[in-house]
Amino acid sequence: MSETVRRHYELYPYPQYPLLASVRRCDTYASNLSAIWSRFNGELPHKAARRILIAGCGSFAPYPFGLANPATEITALDLSTRSLGRARLHCLLHGVRGVEFRAGDLCDPATLTGEYGLIDAYGVLHHLADPAAGLRALAARLAPGGIMRVMVYSSYTRREEESIRRALRLLKIQDVAGVRSLIARSAPESRLRRFSDASHEVAQRSGLADALLHPQVRTYRIEPFMDLVQQSSLEPLLFAHRQALQDVQQEVVRIKRMEQGRRSPGNFVLYLGRRTKGAAPDADEARLLLNPCLAGVVGPFSFGSVQCSPRLGRENPVLDGAARRFLSRFRRPVRAGDLSASERKLAGEFCEALFLLRLRPDAPLP
Missing domain, CATH: 3.40.50.150 (Vaccinia Virus protein VP39)
Structure with a gap:
């Protein structure tokens, strides 16, 4: 850099x-x-x-x-x-x-x-x-x-920021104070004011600087x-x-x-x-294991419903009491073939969400 x-x-x-x-x-x-x-x-x-x-x-x-x-x-x-x-x-x-x-x-x-x-x-x-x-x-x-x-x-996501960045360079505005002064003087319907009102980043100096004053962006x-x-x-x-x-x-x-x-x-x-082996197939001999980060959620002293923040591009299932009790069974590896058809379907959904880990039959277990 x-x-x-x-x-x-x-x-x-x-x-x-x-x-x-x-x-x-x-x-x-x-x-x-x-x-x-x-x-x-x-x-x-x-x-x-x-x-x-x-x-x-x-x-x-x-x-x-x-x-x-x-x-x-x-x-x-x-x-x-x-x-x-x-x-x-x-x-x-x-x-x-x-x-x-x-x-x-x-x-x-x-x-x-x-x-x-x-x-x-x-x-x-x-x-x-x-x-x-x-x-x-x-x-x-x-x-x-x-x-x-x-x-x-x-x-296309950064279209507004990039337009404003170009304008700031033309105006030779290079610090946060200058940007904030320009925002304060801008018309309510201007691109700069609309961006400022809609963005949570500009409330802090570092966020505003990262969005509009960064010296090297593509x-x-x-x-x-x-x-x-x-x-x-x-x-x-x-x-x-x-x-x-x-x-x-x-x-x-x-x-x-x-x-x-x-x-x-x-x-x-x-x-x-880099040369990954691919996901484990949904086979009877596959082993299912709880994601370690959910251990506290499925513990005996957790109550109510929990929804984990989406990290893989889609909303996560809500973990109510029944879901947490189900997931708690996977604190130790469980053979997929030992689940009922409905349980296996549910386990598959939790594997997609990364709440459960699916391991190959020959994979070493923890």
Whole structure:
């Protein structure tokens, strides 16, 4: 990344969540390494792959990842020492231990060592001078069977921000105070005022700066994004943005149709894999196991209904008392063939939601 990007995040650490802001562990279910690995490999990660890299971690992501993976080695990498300091403090205040915080450039081969079973690059590639080189650098650190999640800005989702950013550059407005002054003086029906009123980001300095003052941003339509993915030699596995179709190619076709009407499903979120084995089939001998992040939800002292935040592009089923009692049976591995037809159907829905892990018959059990 460029020095200007580093300076930007030193000045505006992002995101600027309150330090006391907490996350329910059940909402981190899609950040659990065992769950993600089993989704695309049909087994639990082997010992060498039990490492997570958060590339461009910012000031918050290490906390939910640490919450989801308390016994896993996690490296939180960022250019900004100020962002890392805030992320470290957030973890400390919420009792999250075991995260290694490292300042450095993800494109520098000397920054990282070894391979990782899960790499998260959420909102990072579109801030690189050479996104293809950055993605290849991360791909080189992915273990066989490893998973990488990426998010990049969609051109049509970011249309308003990019128009405003261009105008601010022409006006030579380069700081938050200048932007806020312009917003205050803008007409109620202006593009700037409409954006300001509709966006939750602009209420904080870091959010406004990230949206409108970032020195290095690019956006993607779906074809250039998939070309970028192809250059990495990683396999696209699953889109996880809003209402995404399960089949990658079908989702690409759907997005192309949307883009013809200058629309988008939102920013693109995609899971990539390196020589993954594929999901375990729904066979009688398959073993089903509870996602560790839901252990507290199905415990004997949990009451009422719970709905976990959507992380894979679709709403999750509500976990009422009956659903929680059903899920509690999978604290230990359960053979799929031992379930009734209706139970197996329900278990399949929970596997799709990643609340249950489906393991191959020959996969080692915990």
